[in-house]
Amino acid sequence: MIKNNDDVEIIVLDDVAVQTTTFAKKIARKLLKDSKLLAPPILLNDVFKTLDLKISVKGKDLGDDDGFCVNDKIIVYNNQKSRNRYRFTVAHELGHILLGHNSGSTPSKINLYSKNEVERNANSFAAELLAPITLLKKEKLGNMSITDLANKYEVSHDMMLWRLKECHLDLKVDSWK
Numbered sequence: 576m577i578k579n580n581d582d583v584e585i586i587v588l589d590d591v592a593v594q595t596t597t598f599a600k601k602i603a604r605k606l607l608k609d610s611k612l613l614a615p616p617i618l619l620n621d622v623f624k625t626l627d628l629k630i631s632v633k634g635k636d637l638g639d640d641d642g643f644c645v646n647d648k649i650i651v652y653n654n655q656k657s658r659n660r661y662r663f664t665v666a667h668e669l670g671h672i673l674l675g676h677n678s679g680s681t682p683s684k685i686n687l688y689s690k691n692e693v694e695r696n697a698n699s700f701a702a703e704l705l706a707p708i709t710l711l712k713k714e715k716l717g718n719m720s721i722t723d724l725a726n727k728y729e730v731s732h733d734m735m736l737w738r739l740k741e742c743h744l745d746l747k748v749d750s751w752k
């Protein structure tokens with residue numbers, strides 16, 4: 576599914592039930608490596624250029640919902656939300672496609688704290704893609720607030736807070752503002 580032009584071999588599992596967040600993050604890291612993206616913000620246009628797949632990405636007013644994908648070919652995101660928020664939506668939907676989730680085509684709201692396996696894996700993929708742990712670890716977190724980091728990585732404050740907690744880096748930041 577993903578261009579395989581280096582030494583990391585990715586096996587896309589058919590059985591989504593056996594997928595883990597670790598696997599989802601591994602797919603994201605492979606994509607980052609292929610895209611040669613080494614600094615924030617990770618621009619999704621560059622990520623899509625690296626993919627072999629033809630996926631069109633469209634913005635639309637979806638009311639309260641964040642997004643959905645159609646037949647693994649079209650990603651629709653809510654363009655009425657902030658750019659930093661819908662970037663995560665697009666990455667999350669891309670995760671569903673690359674991880675073979677065949678998820679439904681009805682708009683839904685993304686819940687970072689979802690307990691659903693498929694949602695958790697799509698969130699982990701998106702988080703690793705937009706805020707890679709290797710880059711976060713290089714930041715001078717003691718001099719930065721969550722807002723500084725969210726702006727630098729072009730993600731929402733909520734997402735950055737969640738991500739730092741997930742990486743056990745939250746206590747290192749200077750301020751929770």
Ligand SMILES: [Zn+2]
Binds near residue numbers: 671678694
């Ligand atoms: Zn989802």
